[in-house]
Amino acid sequence: MGTDKALLPFRGAPxxxxxxxxxxxxxxxxxxxxxxxRHAALGRPVIPDLHPSxxxxxxxxxxxxxxxxPWVLVAACDMPALTPEFLTSLIGEAAKLENLARQTGDAxxxxxxxxxxxxxxxxxxxxxxxxILPRIREAIASGDYKVTRALTGTKxxxxxxxxxxxxxxxxxxxxxxxxxxxxxx
Numbered sequence: 001m002g003t004d005k006a007l008l009p010f011r012g013a014p015x016x017x018x019x020x021x022x023x024x025x026x027x028x029x030x031x032x033x034x035x036x037x038r039h040a041a042l043g044r045p046v047i048p049d050l051h052p053s054x055x056x057x058x059x060x061x062x063x064x065x066x067x068x069x070p071w072v073l074v075a076a077c078d079m080p081a082l083t084p085e086f087l088t089s090l091i092g093e094a095a096k097l098e099n100l101a102r103q104t105g106d107a108x109x110x111x112x113x114x115x116x117x118x119x120x121x122x123x124x125x126x127x128x129x130x131x132i133l134p135r136i137r138e139a140i141a142s143g144d145y146k147v148t149r150a151l152t153g154t155k156x157x158x159x160x161x162x163x164x165x166x167x168x169x170x171x172x173x174x175x176x177x178x179x180x181x182x183x184x185x
Contacts, residue, residue, distance in 0.1 A: 001172055006032070006039060006077035008176065016077040017042045023075050026087040031066070032077075033059040054145040056124055061140060064133045076124035078169040080179055086166040087125075090114055093159045094127045110135075110154040116164030121156070123147040125167055 006016030020030040020042055032039050036046040047066045051058035056076065063072050073091065075082060094112040101108045110132040113121040124147070132154055139150035161167075170176035 001170065001176070004038065005170065006034065006042065008078075008170075010080055010180075014041055015080060017044075019075055019077050019079055019082055020044045022082050022084055023073060023087065025084045026091065027073055031063070033062045051140060054140065057136060057140060057145045057147050057150055060128060060147065061133065061136050064128055064130050064136065067130065070130050072128050072130070074124065074126055074128060076169055078171075079125060079167060080170075080183060081168055082125065082166045086161070086163075089161075090125075090127065090159060094157070097157050107155045109157040111151055112157045112159060114161045114167065115158045116161050116167060119164055121148070121158050122167050123151065124169070 006014060006019075008015040010018050016032060016039065020032060023030040024044075030044050032042050032044050032046045033049050034046060035052065036048055039046045047062050049058050050062045050065070060072075060074055063074060071094070073087065075087070090112065094109070097109050097112060100106070108129070108131075110129050111123075112127040113123055114125060115121040132151070135154055136150050139145070144150065168179060170179050
């Protein structure tokens, strides 16, 4: 899009601050991955991206490596319609899957991704377990930075969701303007 989407103005504050607030309302805390000097305005702790030029996979790696908990909720900074209800539902479904695996002795999920109707699974608003970190680092070392390919060979759980709007993001200025118009109108 040619600009840092986390810093786009949205309802009187940077968009990344809004997304972090939504995450924080569900998880109790939110941490940003990126350039600490650039993203300090988001008002949350900032973890330096270990590979700033490779895109979201590097951010997921940094979040997993720095997390004090085994599960990490990842939410891209450019999802202005993301809601606490959506995240709560996703986390609840992941907890059910984790409990089921514990009860049945099945393999525990490595990642839980929402899958909206008619769309592929969304790896940029998902839950990741730290046990997936070696696979992500392997993909990065091989030069393959596509998140979905990095998840190949892992235990993925796809959660069908009825409404894709909380996952909508902006990749062009025109998409951003359309999202703003839709959310304001």
